[in-house]
Amino acid sequence: MRILMIGAGGVGDAAARIAVERDFFELLVVADYDLARAEATVANASARREGETRLVAAVVDASDGAAVAAVAAQYAVTHVFNAVDPRFVMPIFRGALAAGASYLDMAMSLSQRHPEEPYAKAHVKLGDEQFAMAGEWEASGQLALLGMGVEPGLSDVFARYASDHLFSHIEELGTRDGANLAVHDADGNETFAPGFSMWTIIEECLNPPVVWDRARAEAAGGDVEAGFSTLPAFAEPEVFDFPEGIGPVECVHVEHEEVLLMPRWVEADRVTFKYGLGEELISILKTLRTLGLDRTDMVTxxxxxxxxxxVVAAVLPDPATIGPQMKGKTCAGLWVTGTGKDGQPRRTYLYHVSDNEDTMREYGAQCVVWQTAVNPVVALELIANGTWSGSGVLGPEAFDAVPFLDLLKAPKPEGYGSPWGMEDR
Amino acid sequence: MRILMIGAGGVGDAAARIAVERDFFELLVVADYDLARAEATVANASARREGETRLVAAVVDASDGAAVAAVAAQYAVTHVFNAVDPRFVMPIFRGALAAGASYLDMAMSLSQRHPEEPYAKAHVKLGDEQFAMAGEWEASGQLALLGMGVEPGLSDVFARYASDHLFSHIEELGTRDGANLAVHDADGNETFAPGFSMWTIIEECLNPPVVWDRARAEAAGGDVEAGFSTLPAFAEPEVFDFPEGIGPVECVHVEHEEVLLMPRWVEADRVTFKYGLGEELISILKTLRTLGLDRTDMVTxxxxxxxxxxVVAAVLPDPATIGPQMKGKTCAGLWVTGTGKDGQPRRTYLYHVSDNEDTMREYGAQCVVWQTAVNPVVALELIANGTWSGSGVLGPEAFDAVPFLDLLKAPKPEGYGSPWGMEDR
Structure with missing residues (x-):
């Protein structure tokens, strides 16, 4: 496997550090608009393994599909791994197709609100632009694996696992994400520093959250597309109790890829995503919206x-650099309710907790970034060894969950040594 | 009187419209960094009076004192009227002095926080840089009249009036500002749109508010300077009942010029400024501070x-343009407590209310902007006819309040037809 990774930001850098421990690839080209950043990632990751020579740095303009295709061709890559923010999904996606490579990302093409009823009807949804090209990908024989980070990604693998092995009927597939992370400044005062890109947090939290209901789909004659509807931002707050000492966190609906992916491959009555934003972040996001600072168009x-x-993203600490000042754990997981394989009512939380102390010590990466980065590397390894195979535009749910969950959990050096958990409630 | 007005923003534009109704000046040069904006002000104001030819437009860089002096010399102006934001006070102030002209502004040179104890000790205070040049102004024989808008300005005139005519002993001179203004967008939804520069609102609300206490000054042997101390932002919230239907508004301490000006000329035990920010604006300001969006340094x-x-100021509606969407009244005033001239306890609110409907109809200016603009024009008229005279760096309290209050209140065409009020409580 010859990989072109686009983006040497926090997640790209952590993915390179994780990947060098594995033998499944022969080349990893780390490409960024900033060559120095790509070179630093290559140097730091390569230094973690004796004699490591598989990583090289390159420059690429991620907004230019032809440039992506040119770098892919130059290095004869077989797989393009998109590790930049979702604004650049489409040029990278098209560039990979043009280069005849397979493709993997951790966030899908962006949504557009319904022009008349943004808080009721879905319009252009997350991933719609990508799924619209499914025919071209099938024709090429290449695989485009969408949403293969932690959320979306591991959460979607959990959905497939629950459906295959735990439940006979699923009422709700509810991704629930929460953390007890805190960042302290040099004087020891708690400071506001989001764990991942503020650009993306604003995008996913202020967009109308999308939900999927089987009843809506059935009313339209079983059309999966008809099952989607939207809600106002921050809708239906719910306190969810997260495991491993994180405890109760207030979660609200957020626009997220899982809701768009799961109904395509997994049977359920309802699919939701709720994120434990907490009071402070909700207040900050509302203010940014009130002031118009969430705008993405250019102002003079x-x-x-x-x-x-x-500008908002630029004044905040870089999520990739706050690890040393951060304390706490983050939890990604899927809350599944319905009927178990035994015919009894079942409520199960499948989850993965990442502790900042561990990820900083072992990888020099903060926990949210590390947790996002490990999953696509696991997926690439399963693709490289042929355990996962396919063509066209697919989500993580399209593949058998067991080998993924086993490889993630297995102790090193066989696996990635990162256990996931399951709690029946 | 030949006036150079620097700045054709909201206040400068309204001041020109007010001034053309009066006969006291022979020339008003409207200078801005944007010539088109200055020309629009000249055209719109001149059109309000038949045969008006006293206004001319010019370009000036307000950040360059030599440029200010050059324009002043070019037009042989006698008075420089500073109508731009307080970042440009010092170059304009120095430029006027260099040109041998008198000077008038509506906000004073900016403060700097105490490096160790910002929320207890005052450091470089509002106006300190200007008062440090008092000797040069006295030597020049020219007058620099600081803080001559509505607040500071009319509030300071009220202080002098209360001291001369209403009170034998003043406990507190408490400027209290509140409004019931609301701005609606094209769809009729209430929207956030501050009545004056968001840059200035952030500056004065997030800086540590300053208060003056006679006890502190006396403990230091009667040194007025020793009477100043600071508090945390948003300190000591107090609900103040504003007149003319505005009603109760929550007010908090804010850094403001009155606190720096009044103790220099008027006897009182304590001088404060509280502004009716309201819950939404306080929440917005706290968020801007949390995120670092209040920063004024350059970021990449x-x-x-x-x-x-x-950027925050740029994404909000221009305060000069929101008049048509605005409804309500704004009140500037001074709450004075102590002992009346009759020896009895007295509590009096001296105030001036500006109704947006009136100022839009009569001047095409929103009420906060208009209320700021009328007061310096009144002061310039008093200076032009010799009623107010002096040299050196002075505040509005240094002059007899009665002719100012009479001229402001007297019906047109004798006066400005803008009554102020007084309420004993």
């Missing part, structure tokens, strides 16, 4: 053109 | 340099 400020949301 | 965003606070 004293003669220069700038996007307000980029 | 996707290759361009921009100041986060300028």
């Amino acid at each position: 400020v004293k003669g220069v053109q700038v996007s307000p949301r980029d | 965003v996707k290759g361009v340099q921009v100041s986060p606070r300028d």
Whole structure:
């Protein structure tokens, strides 16, 4: 396997560090718009393994599909791994197709609100632009694996696992994400520093959250597409109790890929995503919306053109650098309710907890970033050894969950040594 | 009187419209960094009076004192009227002095926090840089009248009036500002749109508020300077009942010029400023501080340099343009407590209310902007006819309040037809 990874930000950097421990690939090209950043990732990751020479750095403009295809061709890569923010999904996706490579990402093409009823009807949904090209991918014989991070990603693998092995009927597939992370500044004061890109947090939290209902789909004659509807931002707050000492966190509906992916491959009555934003972040997001600082179009400020949301992201600490000041754990997981294989009512939380102390010590990466980065590397390994195979545009649910969950959990050096858990409630 | 007005923003534009109704000046040069904006102000104001030819437009860089002096000399102006935001106070102030002109502003040079104890000790205070040049102004024989808008400005005139005519002993001179303004967007939804510059609102609300106490000054042997101390932002919330139907509004301490000006000329035990921010604005300001969007230094965003606070101001509606969507009244005033001239306890609110409907109809200016703009024009008229005279760096309290209050209140065409009020409580 010859991989072109686009993006040497926090997740790309952590993915490189995780990947060098594994033998499944022969080349990993780390490409970024900033060559120095790509070179630093290559140097730091390679230094973790004696004699490591499989990583090389390159420059690429992720917004230009032809440039992506050119770098892919230059290195004869077999797989393009997209590790930049979702604004660049489509050029990278098209670039990979043009280069005849397979493709993997951790976030899907962006949504557009319904022009008349944004808080009721779905319009252009997450991933719609990608699924619209499914025929071309099938024709090429290549695989495009969408949403293969932790959420989406591991959460979707859990959905397939629950359906195959735990439940005979699923009422709700409810991704639930919460954390007890805190960041302290040099003076020891708790400070606001989100665990991943503020650009993405604004995007997913202020967009109308999407839910899927089987009843809506059935009313439309079984059309999966008809099952989607939207809610106002921050809708239906719910306190969810997270495991391993994190405890109760207030969660609200958020627009997220799982809701778009799961109904395509897994049977359920309802699919939701709720994120444990907490009071402070909700208040911050509402203020940004009130002021218009969530805007992504360019505004003129004293003669220069700038996007307000980029400014918000730029003044906050870089999520990739806050690891040393961070304490706590983050939990990604799937809350499944319905009827078990034994015919009895069942309520199960499948989850994966990442402790910042562990990920900093072992990988020099903060826990949210590390947890996102490990899953696509596991998936690439399963694809490399042929355990997972397919063509066309697919989600993680399209593949057998067991080998993924086994490889993730198995102690090193066989596996990735990162256990997941299951709690019946 | 030949006036150079620097700044054709909301306040400058309204001041020009107010001034053309009066005969006291022979020339008003409207200067802005944007010539088109200055020209629009000249055209719109001149059109309000038949045969008006006293206004001319010019370009000036307000950040360059030599440029200010050059324009002042070019037009042989006698008075420089500063109508831009307080970042440009010092170059304009120095430029006027260099040109041998008198000077008037509506906000004073900016403060700097105490490096060790910002929420207890005052450091560089509002106006300190200007008062440090008092000797040069006295030597020049020219007058620099600081803080001559509505607040500071009319509030300071009220302080002098209360001291001369209403009170034998003043316990507190407490400026209290509140409004019931609401702005609605095209769809009729209430929207966030501050009545004056968001840059200035952030500056004055997030800086540590300053208060003055006679006891502190006396403990230091009667040194007025020793009477200043600071508090945390948003300190000591108090519900103040505003007149003319505005009603109760929650007010908090805010850094403001009155606290720096009044103790220099008027006797009182304590001088404070509280502003009726309301819950939403307090929450917005706290969020901006949390995120670092109140910063004024340049940050690099996707290759361009921009100041986060300028971006916040740029995404909000221009305060000068929201008049048509605004409804309600704003009240500026001074709450005075102590002993009346009759020896009895007295509590009096001196105030001026501006109704947006009136100011839009009569001047096409929103009420906060209009209320700020009318007061410096009244002061310039008093200076032009010799009623107010002096040299050096002075505040509004240094002059007899009665002719100002009479001229403001007297019906047109003798006066400005804008009554102020007084309520004993």
